[in-house]
Structure formats: C-alpha cells, structure tokens
Amino acid sequence: METRNDAVVVGYDAMTPLGFTLEETWKNAEAGRSGVRGITRFPLSRDYPVRVAGEVPDLDFSRFPFWNERDQANWFSPVIFGAMAVVHRALAMAGLELGEQDKPRTAVVFSSAIGGLDAMIDAEKRHASGRTPHPFTNPNGCLNLVAGKVSMMTGATGPCFSPVAACATGNVSIALGSQLLGLGLAEIAICGAVDFPVLPSLVASFAAMNGAFQSQRTDDRAATDPALASRPFSRDRKGFVLSEGSAALILASAEAAKSRGLRRLGTIRGVGMNGDASHYVQPHEPTITRCMALALEDAGIEPEDIDYVSAHAASTRLGDLVESRAIHAIFGAKTPPVGALKSQLGHTMGASSAIEAVLAIEGMRRGIALPTIHLDSDPEIDINHVANEAARIDQELVLSNSFGFGGANCCIVFERGES
Amino acid sequence: MRQPENRRVVISAYEVSTPLGHGLDRTWERAAKNESGLGWITRFDPGDYPVRVVGEIPDYDPAKGGLFKERELGFWNARFIHLAVDLCRDALRKAGLEVTAETGPRIGAMMGSAIGGSDAYEEALRTIAERGAGRVSPFLLPNLCVNLSAGMASIKLGFTGPVLSVVSACATGGHAVAEAAWTIQRGAADAMLAGGVEFPLLPAILYGFGNMRTLFRPRDESDRAWTDPARASRPYSVDRRGFVLAEGGAILLLAELGFARRHKLPIIAEITGAAMTSDASHFTQPRKETIVRCIRGAIEDAGVGPGDIQHINGHGTSTTVGDEVELECLAEVFGPGLRSIPITSNKSQVGHSLAASAAIELALSAECLRRGRLLPTINIEPEDRWAHLDFVPVAREAAIDRVLSSSFGFGGTNCCVVLERFKES
Numbered sequence: 001m002e003t004r005n006d007a008v009v010v011g012y013d014a015m016t017p018l019g020f021t022l023e024e025t026w027k028n029a030e031a032g033r034s035g036v037r038g039i040t041r042f043p044l045s046r047d048y049p050v051r052v053a054g055e056v057p058d059l060d061f062s063r064f065p066f067w068n069e070r071d072q073a074n075w076f077s078p079v080i081f082g083a084m085a086v087v088h089r090a091l092a093m094a095g096l097e098l099g100e101q102d103k104p105r106t107a108v109v110f111s112s113a114i115g116g117l118d119a120m121i122d123a124e125k126r127h128a129s130g131r132t133p134h135p136f137t138n139p140n141g142c143l144n145l146v147a148g149k150v151s152m153m154t155g156a157t158g159p160c161f162s163p164v165a166a167c168a169t170g171n172v173s174i175a176l177g178s179q180l181l182g183l184g185l186a187e188i189a190i191c192g193a194v195d196f197p198v199l200p201s202l203v204a205s206f207a208a209m210n211g212a213f214q215s216q217r218t219d220d221r222a223a224t225d226p227a228l229a230s231r232p233f234s235r236d237r238k239g240f241v242l243s244e245g246s247a248a249l250i251l252a253s254a255e256a257a258k259s260r261g262l263r264r265l266g267t268i269r270g271v272g273m274n275g276d277a278s279h280y281v282q283p284h285e286p287t288i289t290r291c292m293a294l295a296l297e298d299a300g301i302e303p304e305d306i307d308y309v310s311a312h313a314a315s316t317r318l319g320d321l322v323e324s325r326a327i328h329a330i331f332g333a334k335t336p337p338v339g340a341l342k343s344q345l346g347h348t349m350g351a352s353s354a355i356e357a358v359l360a361i362e363g364m365r366r367g368i369a370l371p372t373i374h375l376d377s378d379p380e381i382d383i384n385h386v387a388n389e390a391a392r393i394d395q396e397l398v399l400s401n402s403f404g405f406g407g408a409n410c411c412i413v414f415e416r417g418e419s
Numbered sequence: 420m421r422q423p424e425n426r427r428v429v430i431s432a433y434e435v436s437t438p439l440g441h442g443l444d445r446t447w448e449r450a451a452k453n454e455s456g457l458g459w460i461t462r463f464d465p466g467d468y469p470v471r472v473v474g475e476i477p478d479y480d481p482a483k484g485g486l487f488k489e490r491e492l493g494f495w496n497a498r499f500i501h502l503a504v505d506l507c508r509d510a511l512r513k514a515g516l517e518v519t520a521e522t523g524p525r526i527g528a529m530m531g532s533a534i535g536g537s538d539a540y541e542e543a544l545r546t547i548a549e550r551g552a553g554r555v556s557p558f559l560l561p562n563l564c565v566n567l568s569a570g571m572a573s574i575k576l577g578f579t580g581p582v583l584s585v586v587s588a589c590a591t592g593g594h595a596v597a598e599a600a601w602t603i604q605r606g607a608a609d610a611m612l613a614g615g616v617e618f619p620l621l622p623a624i625l626y627g628f629g630n631m632r633t634l635f636r637p638r639d640e641s642d643r644a645w646t647d648p649a650r651a652s653r654p655y656s657v658d659r660r661g662f663v664l665a666e667g668g669a670i671l672l673l674a675e676l677g678f679a680r681r682h683k684l685p686i687i688a689e690i691t692g693a694a695m696t697s698d699a700s701h702f703t704q705p706r707k708e709t710i711v712r713c714i715r716g717a718i719e720d721a722g723v724g725p726g727d728i729q730h731i732n733g734h735g736t737s738t739t740v741g742d743e744v745e746l747e748c749l750a751e752v753f754g755p756g757l758r759s760i761p762i763t764s765n766k767s768q769v770g771h772s773l774a775a776s777a778a779i780e781l782a783l784s785a786e787c788l789r790r791g792r793l794l795p796t797i798n799i800e801p802e803d804r805w806a807h808l809d810f811v812p813v814a815r816e817a818a819i820d821r822v823l824s825s826s827f828g829f830g831g832t833n834c835c836v837v838l839e840r841f842k843e844s
C-alpha cells in the first residue's frame with residue numbers, strides 16, 4: 001500500500017452573502033436560498049451597468065476579541081478583519097488554542113485575489129482631491145498582510161505567505177498549506193482566502209470585460225428578482241455576480257491532530273494544480289480535465305469513487321459549458337451529482353473556492369449535497385445536476401473545482417470526516 | 420496527498436533585469452565593477468518631494484522582446500507581466516529546455532509581485548479623468564491579477580504545470596523560489612520558473628513608502644548622496660537612511676536533478692535548504708527571535724552548521740532598524756565566526772525592488788558560486804560595532820561552495836534559502 005500523508009481538516013468557518021456565520025450560511029444554503037441582492041455598498045447611478053451583488057449581511061466585527069476602535073480605524077479594509085474573524089471562529093471550532101510549542105510549527109497560508117484594493121482606491125481619491133492618503137494605506141493594500149495579520153492575531157510563527165491564483169486562490173492556499181504539512185515544514189496550517197470586491201470601479205471593470213452579469217432587459221428573469229442573476233448551467237446564464245466572502249480551514253498533519261486530540265472533520269485527499277497555457281480568461285478543456293485527473297491521481301482514487309462534484313461554474317456562457325465537458329471527459333456520460341454553489345453565493349473571487357471547500361466538508365458531514373439553484377438547464381449541459389433543492393446524499397469523497405483568470409487551475413478531493 | 424518523493428532540486432538557469440541593466444550579463448558586468456544602478460528619478464516628476472533617488476531599469480523594452488505584439492502591449496499594459504514573460508523565455512532558452520508535449524505538463528511557474536499591475540490601474544484612473552469611464556480597458560482586471568505574470572508566461576510559452584503566484588511583500592522572490600522547490604520536491608512538477616518582478620515607480624507607491632519614512636532622503640547638503648545618487652543605498656553603513664525603491668525582476672529555472680540530467684540542462688547550483696517564519700508581532704518592525712529561527716532553519720534544512728556557510732547574501736535594505744536587527748541576528752546565529760564570512764547586500768547596487776529583490780539576490784548568489792567571485796556591498800562605512808565584519812567593499816575572487824540568502828518582508832514574513840555548488844552523491 002502506498003504511504004499517504006494527508007492533511008486533516010480540524011476546523012473551518014466562513015462568512016458569505018448567505019450569512020455572517022457559518023451556521024447561518026449553511027441554513028440558507030441547505031434551504032436553497034440565494035445571497036444575491038441589489039447593490040447597497042455604494043450608490044448606483046442610473047446608467048451604472050451592474051445592479052446586483054452578493055454582500056455579507058450584518059458585517060460587524062466589534063464583538064470579536066481582536067477588535068478595538070483604533071485598529072478598526074487603521075485596518076479599514078474589510079479583508080483584514082474578514083480574514084481574522086473566520087480564522088478566530090475556525091480555531092474555536094477546532095478547540096485549538098495555539099500554545100508556545102505550537103506557534104513555531106503553525107503556518108499561515110491565507111490570501112486574497114484583490115486584497116485591500118479598496119484602500120488603494122481610497123488613497124487615489126484623497127490624493128486627487130488634495131488630501132493626504134490614510135497612513136495605513138500601504139499596509140491595508142499589501143496583499144500578504146491578510147496572512148500577516150492572522151499570524152499576529154494567533155501568534156503563529158511558521159511559514160507565512162499569500163498564494164494568488166485569481167479565482168482559484170482559496171484552493172491553492174489549501175494546496176500549499178497541505179504541501180507544507182506533507183513535507184513536515186509545519187504541523188498546523190491556517191489556510192483560506194478573503195475578498196470584498198464590491199467596489200464601484202471593480203464591478204464596472206468586470207462588466208466592461210463582459211464577465212459580470214449586467215442585463216437590464218425587462219424580460220430577463222433577474223429583472224424582478226436580482227437573486228436570479230446568478231444561474232450557472234442555465235440556458236440563459238449571462239455572467240457572474242460579484243460577491244463578498246471569507247473562509248478559513250485549519251489543517252493539521254495526521255500526527256499533530258492525533259497528539260492534540262483534535263477531531264478529524266475532513267481530509268485533504270488529493271490536489272491537482274496546473275495551467276492552461278491558452279487564454280487569459282477562457283477556460284481550456286484539456287487542461288481543466290487534466291487538473292481534475294491530477295487531483296484524483298494524487299488522492300489515489302478512481303473517478304467512480306467521487307460522490308459529488310462542487311463545480312467552479314461561475315455562470316458564464318463558455319466557462320460553465322467547458323467545465324461540463326471536462327466533467328464528462330473524466331466521469332463519462334453518467335456523472336456524479338454536481339452542484340454549482342455560486343448559484344447561491346455569487347462569485348466571491350479568491351475566497352470562492354475556500355468557501356466552497358468549507359461547504360463541501362460540512363455537506364459531507366451532514367450527508368447533504370447542496371444544489372444549483374435557479375436552474376433552467378442548458379440542453380448542451382447534460383450533467384447530473386443537484387437541481388434547485390439540496391439532496392440527501394452520502395458522500396465519502398467530493399471533488400471541488402476552481403479555475404482562475406490567467407489559466408490557473410486547482411482541484412481538490414476532500415474526504416468525509418467525523419459528523 | 421501522496422507521500423513526498425523528496426527529490427533534489429537544482430538551479431539550471433536564471434535571468435535578471437536590474438537598474439544595472441537588462442539581462443544577467445549586463446547586470447553582472449557592472450556589478451562586478453562595483454557600479455551603482457541608482458540615479459535621479461525620470462519615470463515621473465516628483466515636484467519638490469524629497470525622495471528623488473530610485474533604481475530604473477535603463478534598457479528594457481518589451482516591444483523588443485518579441486513575445487508581445489505592439490497592439491497587445493496596448494491592452495496588456497502592466498509592465499510586470501511583460502518582464503516576467505520575457506525573463507521566463509530567456510531562462511528557458513539559456514537552459515536549452517524546450518517546452519514540448521512531454522515536458523510542458525511537467526513545467527510550472529511560481530512568481531510574485533508586491534504591487535502587481537498598479538501601473539495599469541493608474542493609467543485607468545487617468546483614462547477616466549481624461550476620456551471618461553467608457554474608455555477604461557476591458558483588460559484592466561486581468562492586468563491587476565498578480566498571478567497573470569505566471570499565467571501569461573504559461574500562455575506565451577506553452578507549459579501547463581502548476582501556475583500561480585505567491586506574495587510576501589519584500590520576501591516574495593524567496594518564498595516563490597522555496598515554494599517552487601518544494602513543489603518539485605513533492606513531485607507535483609519537474610521544473611519551475613520561479614521568482615519575482617516589480618515596477619513600483621509610481622507616484623502613489625513612492626509617496627506612500629516615502630511618508631512611512633522608509634525611503635532614502637538626504638538629511639542635508641553634507642549627505643554623501645546629495646550630489647551623487649549612487650551613494651544613496653548604503654546597507655549596513657553608519658549613515659544609512661532608508662531604502663531606494665527600484666524596478667527589477669529575476670526568474671530562476673529550477674529542475675529536479677534527474678529531469679535536468681535527462682534534458683541535458685546546465686546544473687549551476689543546488690537548493691539544499693530553505694526555511695520560512697513569521698514574526699507574529701508588528702507589520703514593519705522586525706523581530707529577532709523569528710528571524711534567527713528562519714536563518715537557523717535554512718542552515719539545518721541544508722544539513723550543515725553555521726560554520727559551513729561561506730557567504731551571506733543579506734537582506735540589507737539600508738534602513739536604520741532593519742539592517743541593525745539583521746546584523747544582530749547574524750551575530751547570534753554565527754557567533755564569532757561571522758567575522759570570517761563575507762556579507763554582501765546587492766541592494767547597495769540595485770536598490771530595493773520589493774518582490775523581485777530576493778529573486779535577484781538568489782540569482783546573483785548562484786552566479787557568485789558559478790564564477791567564484793563575490794559581489795560587493797558598495798558605499799560601505801560600517802558602524803564601529805560592526806567594523807570587524809567583512810562587507811566585501813569591492814568585488815573579489817573567492818572560491819565558495821555554499822551561500823545563505825535571506826529576505827524579510829513587510830507583515831513580518833521571513834524566508835532564507837541555502838544554495839550550494841552542485842556535488843554528485
């Protein structure tokens with residue numbers, strides 16, 4: 001038998017458009033609800049091209065022990081506290097308090113696709129109107145400070161950096177965290193990703209790329225209900241909906257988990273990472289197929305062992321179609337049940353795959369497969385959808401896909417842990 | 420995950436672009452002559468702002484690289500992307516490694532940038548002000564994606580192994596090289612293009628760092644750099660006054676030993692040790708305890724002791740606190756033996772190119788091993804308490820087998836790497 005070195009998931013947490021807490025997020029996800037609504041983060045002019053987004057509700061960090069007024073004023077980009085909050089709660093779930101022995105052996109691999117871009121935008125605005133930028137602009141805007149602040153909060157002094165792979169950022173943070181544990185370079189890894197991209201210039205830029213949903217037609221399904229804008233795998237899908245979110249996973253080597261009496265809530269069984277070498281936004285079927293195959297191979301399993309696929313499916317015309325073809329290429333005509341969580345959450349950029357990882361693990365523990373909601377199935381996409389309602393399905397192994405801008409792909413196989 | 424295979428990782432080629440010149444040859448030639456690449460800023464007019472010395476790459480033109488057509492340079496307007504792709508191509512070419520159906524899937528890229536496509540973002544803001552929101556490039560967002568350097572290299576050069584970025588501020592190049600080495604060691608790739616690229620000479624970035632009081636500004640006319648910008652970056656010197664912000668980039672081609680042999684790649688050095696730590700204390704003030712642990716960790720990982728390190732390529736940014744803490748940490752790790760280990764800060768010659776600096780320093784360290792020659796810490800006038808140390812005031816011959824290269828980043832993130840002249844067995 002081959003020797004394995006799987007990282008164990010001992011705690012996790014998320015904040016999403018479906019809820020400020022994991023509990024709230026799960027409850028709404030299981031009920032098949034959507035977190036997508038009209039934009040409230042900034043005023044919308046009449047000709048602004050995008051009207052919908054997924055915003056984290058009840059965003060309030062003041063009850064966390066790390067919060068104080070001075071820090072709130074200094075660390076003003078929500079990516080900083082957004083990262084610290086989910087790590088704080090994930091450690092609590094794990095029942096893990098880092099002792100002096102643990103700290104040097106704990107890595108922080110936490111990241112963000114766009115980081116504190118809001119801080120840079122704010123500085124530009126102040127500069128343009130003749131005011132001095134906030135003195136904490138650069139610290140907020142420095143992408144690896146989401147990891148740095150998590151390290152400062154927890155006292156973890158092992159390896160600390162932020163991997164970036166656009167929309168696959170969450171998964172690569174889990175992948176590189178697992179790699180550190182596998183190579184014995186750390187015993188505990190705090191992984192995850194955060195993004196708060198609902199900013200006027202950013203949302204408009206995605207619309208300019210024709211990536212973001214922007215239909216203002218009165219006959220569009222979303223005309224009366226903005227939640228319907230995110231509809232992966234549907235025949236009338238028209239681009240993704242930008243969302244906010246953050247998620248953390250606490251990983252430990254099997255030995256470290258055992259010696260500390262931590263629960264095994266899941267396992268990172270296999271990781272596949274590759275690049276498309278084709279186009280900067282269009283997905284490439286042969287390489288995303290291979291990425292899934294690499295994850296299965298690393299897990300030492302066959303396609304038929306997979307019980308559920310959490311698709312990347314962002315609700316773009318081409319992306320969803322190409323992914324469905326790649327899923328067929330791996331699984332044949334009859335695929336495992338597939339869910340597109342972005343139908344409920346929208347697209348939280350770098351955080352999305354971290355959030356989807358958390359929900360995949362929670363779903364396995366509960367025996368619930370989350371659905372693709374708003375599904376008006378595209379006849380060209382003939383996969384086995386978990387359509388519109390969550391399904392009770394026993395899942396031992398789940399494949400979670402993520403494919404980022406620039407052709408950065410990362411797929412992970414998760415194994416069920418204690419319920 | 421599968422059990423790691425624990426394979427040996429070697430450096431087969433590298434290319435750099437620095438204020439001393441685009442390309443390793445030009446940089447090396449001037450570096451070995453103890454020259455400085457720093458000068459008065461020309462990229463923009465800083466008005467009467469007191470920070471005026473920077474490092475600009477004098478001779479890099481992406482249109483000459485041949486990988487981007489003129490039209491493409493219009494919409495791919497983030498310069499870190501151009502330089503990253505050109506350096507990757509040059510490194511592959513130098514090693515004689517062809518991207519084929521067989522090798523392509525086993526070659527990946529891991530590189531970072533601290534500020535990424537901020538230049539494209541500034542241009543977009545100008546466009547909005549001058550020509551309206553409707554003229555903003557639809558390519559703005561991909562230009563802002565830090566991982567598009569690695570992504571575009573994969574697109575232009577055709578390799579399809581793991582393709583991503585890592586960011587750790589001023590230590591980025593080190594983390595990228597170490598992570599890439601571990602990715603090869605684990606067996607997830609056979610070769611990786613690793614490093615960092617940075618174009619930080621933008622008003623907002625310069626003023627931002629300037630207002631943090633981290634950048635060099637002369638105190639008055641008595642400053643030795645008052646009329647000579649080549650004297651502004653003076654790491655470990657008694658009169659150091661902050662770092663000099665610079666453009667730069669470096670990409671190293673790492674390969675698994677067997678792969679390097681099968682494809683007849685040059686084997687210049689081996690990465691035998693690497694370590695990372697985090698300060699967990701303050702976002703700019705360095706912490707001795709964790710830096711010491713990082714240096715020791717890399718040496719231990721190499722399976723040697725401090726006495727076996729023959730050259731130190733320091734972080735040495737030329738800041739008051741940073742350099743002092745670094746030397747105290749080195750003194751703690753190496754003890755009295757430190758006096759016989761030559762210490763070089765390349766930043767004395769090329770300034771501080773943030774995410775690129777550690778990669779440039781690793782490439783130059785490998786070149787020192789290859790050529791048996793040490794590069795200098797120019798401008799050195801050490802404090803009395805460090806006067807007994809060997810800061811290599813001028814370049815010189817020295818047969819060395821093992822180098823330690825250190826980098827410490829904003830946010831308290833540290834990375835040290837040990838390179839060795841390649842030996843069989």
